[in-house]
Amino acid sequence: MKSIHCNGVEVEVIRSKRRKTLSLAIRNGEVKLRIPARLPLHHAESFVNEKSHWIQQKLLDHPPVAPKQFESGEDLLYLGQTYRLAVVAAQSRNQIRLEQDVFHLEHRGIQSSEKALKRRVESWYKQQATSWLTTRCEELADQTGLKPSAVEVKTYRARWGSCTASGKVQLNWKLIMAPPEIIDYVIIHELCHLRQHNHSPAFWQLVKQFDPAFTQHRSWLKSNGLQLQL
Numbered sequence: 001m002k003s004i005h006c007n008g009v010e011v012e013v014i015r016s017k018r019r020k021t022l023s024l025a026i027r028n029g030e031v032k033l034r035i036p037a038r039l040p041l042h043h044a045e046s047f048v049n050e051k052s053h054w055i056q057q058k059l060l061d062h063p064p065v066a067p068k069q070f071e072s073g074e075d076l077l078y079l080g081q082t083y084r085l086a087v088v089a090a091q092s093r094n095q096i097r098l099e100q101d102v103f104h105l106e107h108r109g110i111q112s113s114e115k116a117l118k119r120r121v122e123s124w125y126k127q128q129a130t131s132w133l134t135t136r137c138e139e140l141a142d143q144t145g146l147k148p149s150a151v152e153v154k155t156y157r158a159r160w161g162s163c164t165a166s167g168k169v170q171l172n173w174k175l176i177m178a179p180p181e182i183i184d185y186v187i188i189h190e191l192c193h194l195r196q197h198n199h200s201p202a203f204w205q206l207v208k209q210f211d212p213a214f215t216q217h218r219s220w221l222k223s224n225g226l227q228l229q230l
């Protein structure tokens with residue numbers, strides 16, 4: 001794997017036969033430069049040098065999100081609120097409770113592995129998400145008159161929702177970490193695909209009809225989406 005160093009930042013260079021232009025992408029602190037297969041490396045280097053200010057700014061604006069270790073004191077998001085994790089050993093109970101701004105995670109036994117705690121927190125989030133997202137989807141379907149054939153809550157790596165050709169709306173459980181108005185935007189977005197299976201101006205017009213502030217919600221998700229993870 002080739003990489004270019006620029007002001008202390010490592011840029012991974014990916015060559016591709018089909019590519020005709022250079023493109024820079026930053027995701028979770030990783031900088032990748034895609035270039036045409038035969039482009040001389042010094043062209044890529046001067047391109048990166050030209051963009052160096054932009055790269056620095058992007059990295060500052062979107063610092064990489066470190067994975068949680070499930071230790072007391074860490075922050076967890078739920079419906080747009082930040083909760084401080086408190087891991088408590090309990091004799092008999094094994095439950096999760098949100099009180100004020102504390103996310104109480106009780107577990108039996110003195111030691112529980114990070115993996116086991118993560119599994120419990122994740123399954124709790126999935127349960128809450130299933131109930132919140134399906135209820136909200138039904139309410140918004142009533143309000144908009146756009147009725148899906150079914151609603152499903154599932155795990156996606158890189159998307160918030162989808163709408164199948166058969167009219168099923170599928171939503172990412174990680175949305176439960178976002179503020180309610182952002183969740184509503186994603187649901188409305190998918191419901192609107194029942195009428196418009198594309199992102200045409202007519203589609204966005206329909207979204208706007210049900211969510212007048214959709215552009216803010218869409219850009220919130222773009223800038224903060226990476227935070228919505230455990």
Ligand SMILES: [Zn+2]
Nearest residue numbers: 189193198199
């Ligand atoms: Zn869409």
